[in-house]
């Protein structure tokens with residue numbers, strides 16, 4: 001689809017037909033007065049770019065984290081993209097399941113080789129740390145869906161880093177980072193995903209042989225879902241209940257070899273396969289895995305946080321009981337960045353398309369306007385750009401918080417872990433939920449063409465909607481944050497100090513009502529008051545239920561709806577606050593127009609959420625109807641102010657066409673030409689008459705069936 005792919009022939013894809021029937025394709029392209037469809041860029045998009053009043057690359061640099069990081073990213077992207085084999089001639093979505101998987105493996109190996117040979121020599125291992133989002137982003141030029149290697153780099157390697165002893169790391173990491181072995185993370189089972197204390201796979205220590213016996217006692221204990229498990233991985237992290245000296249010590253991580261390193265056959269005692277078609281992730285060979293008394297050496301238990309000695313003695317090393325959950329916290333932090341990136345892609349596609357697409361008449365007889373000129377379209381799309389910024393900046397902030405807590409923990413201090421868990425849980429929940437909803441909004445904003453897989457919007461949605469479930473379901477994670485909030489509220493009530501992200505409670509517990517003012521800081525404060533009001537209401541409900549004889553657990557359960565809403569409101573206030581502060585900080589030295597447009601986007605986000613939550617504002621603050629009316633007016637003014645810069649703003653996300661992979665969103669705006677070009681790649685267009693005509697249709701129509 002991108003220019004670098006023109007004329008490419010993919011050895012694995014069934015495209016012989018394409019050459020054979022090229023005359024048919026050429027005929028279709030000569031539909032306009034016998035002229036071939038235009039190869040030149042769309043004029044409307046060119047005009048949009050000419051009217052943009054700020055320096056696009058300044059915003060790109062802000063989003064990348066500085067000019068040097070932009071340069072580094074572009075260097076990595078250009079190495080990977082100049083390879084020329086990054087996309088398919090036959091769209092991957094038109095292939096059958098086996099061909100798609102094989103093609104995904106081919107491309108994963110190709111991309112891995114480029115990273116190993118060319119990118120790592122440029123950046124060193126740093127690329128796997130702070131630059132991993134660049135690797136992830138560049139990978140999208142290779143995969144429209146998901147690489148079967150995602151879990152290897154996304155969870156297998158991080159688990160060894162986070163849960164292995166230094167000796168275990170020095171043994172496993174070089175092999176894993178060099179792709180001599182490929183692994184995944186098998187925690188979820190058929191019977192349990194959320195409640196991990198209820199996992200049923202067992203790892204029983206046998207001191208006679210100094211081995212663990214891994215066993216799946218029943219069907220519900222089969223591992224289910226792990227990405228890359230079905231066909232790709234030869235190793236995996238298995239999370240299992242540890243038994244030693246007759247006692248169960250709860251779940252622990254083990255490195256388990258599941259396939260022969262040479263033949264790739266499953267090892268005796270291992271039952272492994274792929275789980276079947278799903279809504280997305282169809283190139284990720286998500287798998288199932290069962291064990292029949294399968295033995296692994298003692299030192300394959302990852303022993304940084306707890307150990308089993310040769311004689312079977314269990315030794316707790318870690319100072320906090322939940323450190324074995326560390327990989328999940330890490331991935332939740334990474335996911336905020338991941339969904340911000342995917343939302344930015346969807347916004348780019350929908351905004352560019354809306355500048356190209358003309359539909360209906362605003363005034364009878366006048367030319368049809370670009371659909372981006374409808375205020376309702378602006379309402380659908382500009383909040384997507386603003387949310388992509390909000391989540392990107394929140395994710396950078398969360399990453400810094402995560403790194404600081406990690407550094408503390410290296411020195412044995414786990415004091416800030418509960419706050420990190422509460423923050424990463426709610427930010428993961430809200431960012432994934434918002435992004436999925438807004439990507440779908442982008443798809444709907446593109447009308448019928450948004451439904452085409454070649455727009456890439458359906459694939460983006462199917463990928464991002466899964467992030468709301470995996471790595472901790474939305475509701476479950478918000479309830480985790482609620483636990484923290486209720487405890488903090490009780491601390492604040494009794495006059496004890498609370499941690500920074502809940503310091504607003506100290507003022508709110510006194511019972512003041514907040515008086516609305518429409519400034520950014522005013523809206524943020526109102527959002528905190530709404531959160532405090534919801535937390536307070538939840539506390540009241542729990543206490544009332546307990547007073548009426550309920551046990552705490554029952555009272556908590558019955559208050560669940562309010563608790564989820566309270567955690568959601570808290571997280572929204574945190575995002576609003578961080579987004580504001582980071583915008584002000586990062587634009588302090590920017591040119592005036594960049595400052596203005598970033599401020600407008602930020603205000604748009606704040607006003608949008610104030611208007612979405614008018615009921616809460618009226619209930620928990622002293623906001624009046626007049627305040628709401630003026631907020632609505634401000635919101636509409638912001639839509640108009642942002643309109644001329646909309647295309648510039650999405651250009652600032654700086655996605656090469658190869659990464660965007662969209663007929664509707666390419667930089668040149670040749671929307672209709674690309675739609676037709678992609679349609680002609682459909683296998684059904686391989687021949688003028690399909691054989692089913694002779695087999696079924698003709699006999700039916702001629703009464704000979």
Ligand SMILES: CCCCCCCCCCCCCCCCCCCCCC(=O)SCCNC(=O)CCNC(=O)[C@H](O)C(C)(C)COP(=O)(O)OP(=O)(O)OC[C@H]1O[C@@H](n2cnc3c(N)ncnc32)[C@H](O)[C@@H]1OP(=O)(O)O
Pocket residue numbers: 108109111112132133135136139147149150151153154155185187188193194195196197227322325326328329331334335338417418421470471472473476480483484
């Ligand atoms: C070519 C290469 C190309 C590629 C290139 C790419 C290169 C770059 C790579 C970059 C990659 C980026 C993208 C990655 C994508 C990855 C995809 C991932 C896919 C999906 C993976 C998965 O999907 S994998 C499974 C995740 N599965 C869960 O996510 C289970 C949720 N379920 C729970 O997580 C627990 O079940 C749950 C609810 C906490 C209760 O746990 P529980 O029952 O034990 O605990 P309780 O509720 O009783 O709570 C008791 C007390 O523990 C406290 N606490 C609980 N957790 C705590 C914690 N973590 N830290 C601290 N404290 C914690 C709590 O706050 C209470 O504290 P207190 O008592 O003080 O109130």
Ligand SMILES: Cc1cc2nc3c(=O)[nH]c(=O)nc-3n(C[C@H](O)[C@H](O)[C@H](O)COP(=O)(O)OP(=O)(O)OC[C@H]3O[C@@H](n4cnc5c(N)ncnc54)[C@H](O)[C@@H]3O)c2cc1C
Pocket residue numbers: 151185186187188191192193194195224225226227281286466469470471472473474475476479
């Ligand atoms: C695409 C994809 C990839 C995945 N990859 C992996 C992987 O690589 N490795 C891996 O180990 N796992 C993986 N998973 C599994 C994933 O982590 C789990 O599906 C997820 O944690 C949710 O658990 P569950 O499926 O058991 O849902 P359930 O817990 O059964 O949830 C079902 C419903 O019950 C509700 N619910 C559950 N518990 C509570 C509660 N305590 N209070 C209130 N409501 C509750 C939920 O909110 C939800 O509405 C993947 C899943 C998907 C979809």
